[in-house]
Amino acid sequence: MIASDLATAVDGLRDLIEGSQCIVPFTGAGISTECGIPDFRSPGGIWTKNQPIPFDAFMTSREMRDESWRRRFAMEDKFGGAKPGRGHRALASLYRAGKVPGLITQNIDNLHQASGIAADDIVELHGNTTYATCLDCAKRYELAWVREKFQASGQRAPDCDCGGYIKTATVSFGQAMPTMQMERAEQLTRDCDLFLAIGSSLVVWPAAGFPLMAKRNGAALVIVNREPTEFDDLADLVVRNDIGDALAPFIAN
Ligand SMILES: [Zn+2]
DSSP: OBOSSHHHHHHHHHHHHHTOSOEEEEEOGGGTGGGTOOOTTSTTSHHHHSOOOOHHHHHHOHHHHHHHHHHHHHHHHHHTTOOOOHHHHHHHHHHHTTOOSOEEESOOSOHHHHTTOOGGGEEETTEEEEEEEETTTOOEEEHHHHHHHHHHTTSOOOBOTTSOBEEEEEOOTTSOOOHHHHHHHHHHHHHOSEEEEESOOSOSTTTTHHHHHHHHTTOEEEEEOSSOOTTGGGOSEEEOSOHHHHHGGGOOO
16 A cells, blocks of 8 residues: 555554554665765666776785775765764664664664664664675775875775775675675564664665565565665565655654
């Protein structure tokens, strides 16, 4: 059912949320657009102007590693101050109420953590861009440290003490999906009785698999997304209203 207006959407959401014990939100770029972070895949998004750097190019080319960090710091200056939006805050409220054992996200912006959900309870399918790791020894590096080295060396990407390359903790194109995160996401999806897909077009693998998996295991499915998705017919409730508007009533103070 597609909610005919905002009030119907909120009522439908409230009924489903109140009637469920275990809610698993699955979020995509749409939840962060009101925070000023563009949907990188959308037409006119950054990726249509700047082709993403594939993982093997990062591994084989120093120029690409330097370029990758140059872009990352340019992004930091533009979006680094982003704060959680109404959607993030509503999900954090459900989490604090004990109804959300974990959240799955395609986003790399760290805004769910910033909204108060423990990092351990967030499954990041595409990693996190707000810190970096060594690709060989997995040592964590903060962006400020990388930036200082980058600038001091005339814009060269610093390497780890072990000789490994330091990269944002994101999953690049061509880089293997994190197995443990995928398994946790599947477990959460199988165990929930309400699956909330929010702000994702649900086309990019592996996102497309989760709504089906939830439905097959008997969960109710809600899709909150501006654009139609191919799972709308399967959903118990489809909300095409603005995500912040639809979720704001669920923010608890
Ligand atoms: Zn290392």
